[in-house]
Amino acid sequence: MNFDFLDKRDGTASHNLILLKCNSNKLQDTISQLTSSGVNTINVGQELSKKLIAVEFSKHISIEAQEYLHELIDKNSTQIVNGKPKIVALYNMGILLEETLSLNTESLLKKFSKNLTIVVVWEHVYSNGLLHWGEQQKEYHLNLSDIFVAEENANYEI
Numbered sequence: 001m002n003f004d005f006l007d008k009r010d011g012t013a014s015h016n017l018i019l020l021k022c023n024s025n026k027l028q029d030t031i032s033q034l035t036s037s038g039v040n041t042i043n044v045g046q047e048l049s050k051k052l053i054a055v056e057f058s059k060h061i062s063i064e065a066q067e068y069l070h071e072l073i074d075k076n077s078t079q080i081v082n083g084k085p086k087i088v089a090l091y092n093m094g095i096l097l098e099e100t101l102s103l104n105t106e107s108l109l110k111k112f113s114k115n116l117t118i119v120v121v122w123e124h125v126y127s128n129g130l131l132h133w134g135e136q137q138k139e140y141h142l143n144l145s146d147i148f149v150a151e152e153n154a155n156y157e158i
Contacts, residue, residue, distance in 0.1 A: 015110040016085055016117040024123040027091065031121065034089050038080040039119065042072055045092040052101075062102045069096075070112060077116045084117075091121040 022030040031041045051068045055061060077086035096105040109118060 015113040017109055017113045018117060018119045020089070020119050020121050022121060022123050027121065027123045031089070031091060034119070034121070038078060039087055039089050040076040040078055041089040041091060041121070042076055043092045044069070044072075044090050045095040047072055048095050061100065065101045065103060066108060069108065073112050073116070073118065085115060087117040087119065089119040089121050091123075093120070 020030065020034075034041055048065060048069060052061065052065060055064050073088055073090075077088040079086050093105070095101070096103055096108075109120070112118060
């Protein structure tokens with residue numbers, strides 16, 4: 001898989017979000033290819049749950065989750081193309097829709113991607129700008145209808 005869509009990032013958009021669709025059986029291959037291209041990847045569910053398990057449930061858990069997610073993104077973003085925004089890839093993002101966290105995930109992703117590029121690696125259902133989680137399509141989805149969509153089988157190159 002090639003990722004030339006990354007060269008088209010100019011940093012002038014209101015946010016720099018890219019949806020990279022892939023088949024669930026190719027998720028690990030896609031992550032490996034991003035990593036070998038210099039893009040750091042974050043397993044959001046794993047990383048955030050490790051951090052939040054140490055935080056006792058409180059009314060501030062939402063703020064803790066937001067701050068740690070921002071820290072993860074900031075710490076792992078890298079400059080892979082001179083003159084282009086830093087970049088990071090996220091996957092396994094279901095935890096961001098947990099009711100107890102009360103996060104506005106769409107808003108957070110757009111906010112965090114104002115100064116860097118966030119690639120959302122998505123192996124679930126995508127239709128009409130909505131990202132759905134498998135069996136729970138009606139309950140859990142993200143509305144990211146205004147982001148660039150990169151197809152897994154398209155020919156992209158960094």
